[in-house]
Amino acid sequence: MNTIDKYSEYVNTSMLAGIVPVVFDRGEGAVVFGEDGGKHIDCFAGISVTSVGHSNPEVIEAAKAQLDKYIHCCSYVYYSKPMADLAEKLAQITPGRLKKSFFANSGAEAMEGAMRMVKTYTGKRELIALQTSFHGRTYATLSITGNLARKKRAGPYMPGVSFAPAPYCYRCAFNLKPETCGMRCAEYVEDIIRFDTSGDVAAFIAEPVLGEGGIIPPPEPYFKKVKEILDRYNILLLIDEVQTGIARTGKMFAIEHYGVEPDVMAVAKGIANGFPLSAFIAPDEIADTFQPGEHLTTFGGNPVSCAASLATINFLERERIIDKVVEQEKWLKERLESIKKKYPIIGDVRGRGLMIGVELVKDSAKTPAAAEANAVRNSCLEKGLLIGVGGILTNVLRIQPPLVITDDQLDEAAAIIEKSLGEL
C-alpha cells in the first residue's frame, strides 16, 4: 500500500477532508519536494508554521544537539535549560509587561490554559469572543470559536461565552464603510457586555488577524477602542497569536500593529518552525495566579522543541526577516491588486505581512465563490504552487509562505495565481 492508500485505510476520516494529493518527501526553504519527484513553491507553510523555512539548517542543528543530550525530562519535574532560555527570550520579545510563560504543545492547549488563567485571576467566569474566529478544536476552544462549520455536531458548548461581530470590513455586520463607521463593531462590544452577559466577564478574546476566518485584519483603531471599553469594565484582553505570532505579519506579534498591550497572549505554530510547541504568556501578577501544580502538562516545553524555537527566533532576528516581510507584503499586495483589476472574481485583497487573503466572489453582491477558490488552488497545485483555501465562506485564497521565501519565488507564485485565475 502506498501512503495515500494507507491514509484511506488507517487514518481517521476527519483528517482527509481537505487533503491535497502531495506526499511530502523533503523541503528546503520555501520549496517542497513530493515523493513523486514533484517540486512546489510552498505558500502555505503547513498552515503558517515553517516560518524560517523547511529544513532550516540552524533549527536542525539546535534540535539535533538537544536530541543528543536528552529528549524529555518533564520540564516541571526537573529543570530544563532550553525551556528556561526560551521563557527568557519570550519575555524579551513579547509586548509590554508580558513576562512569564506556560509551555504546552498546541495552539488549542495554549488557549485552554490561557482561558483558565484569566478566569482564575479575575475570579470571573464569562468570556467574549469574536464571530468568525477560530481558536482550536478542544471543547473549550471550540466554545469560543465563532464558526458553525467547525462546531457542528458536537454541541452544546461551554456556557458563558458571548460573541461580538467580527471586524470584517469587506462584509461589515452593520453594512457600514470603514471610513465613516466610527468603529461600530468595536463599540458594539460594550453592548454585548451590557446586554448579553451577567457582568461577570473575565476576558475578551481575539486573533489580531482572523486567520481561519479568512485572513481578516481588523481596522487600525479597532483594538484601541475595544481596550478602552474593556478597561472600563475591568475585563482582560486575551490575544490569540497562534497563527499571527513570530514575525508572520511584519511585526514580531500582530497586536503590535494596533498599539495596545494584551494582558495575556497565546503563541504556537511558527514559534518552533514545525516542532510541536505553544505557550501562553502573562505579566507576573496574572501568571502568578496559578498556585504551584495548578496547571501542568507532561510534554509541555519539550526541550527539543524549545531549542528549535530559540534557533527559530534567533534566525528571524539576525536575518532581519521582519524587514523583508514588510517589503514583500507591499510588493505582493500591489501585484495582487493589479491582478484584481483584471479579474473581477477577486473581491478583496487583504492581510498583513506574509499572511495575505484573496477573497473570491461571483458578483457585485459578493456571492462567495467557494468552488472557484478550490479550483484555483487545484490549478496552482498542478502548476507547482501550494496555497491554502479558507475563510468562514470557504472562498479565500490563503498565501502564507515560509517567511524566508525569496522575491523570485514570490514573483513566480503570483504569476501562477494569475494564470490559474485566468484559466477559470
Ligand code: PLP
Ligand atoms: N488559534 C488560532 C488563531 C489558530 O489559527 C489555530 C489553528 O489554526 C489554533 C488556535 C489551534 O491551534 P492547534 O491546531 O495547534 O491546536
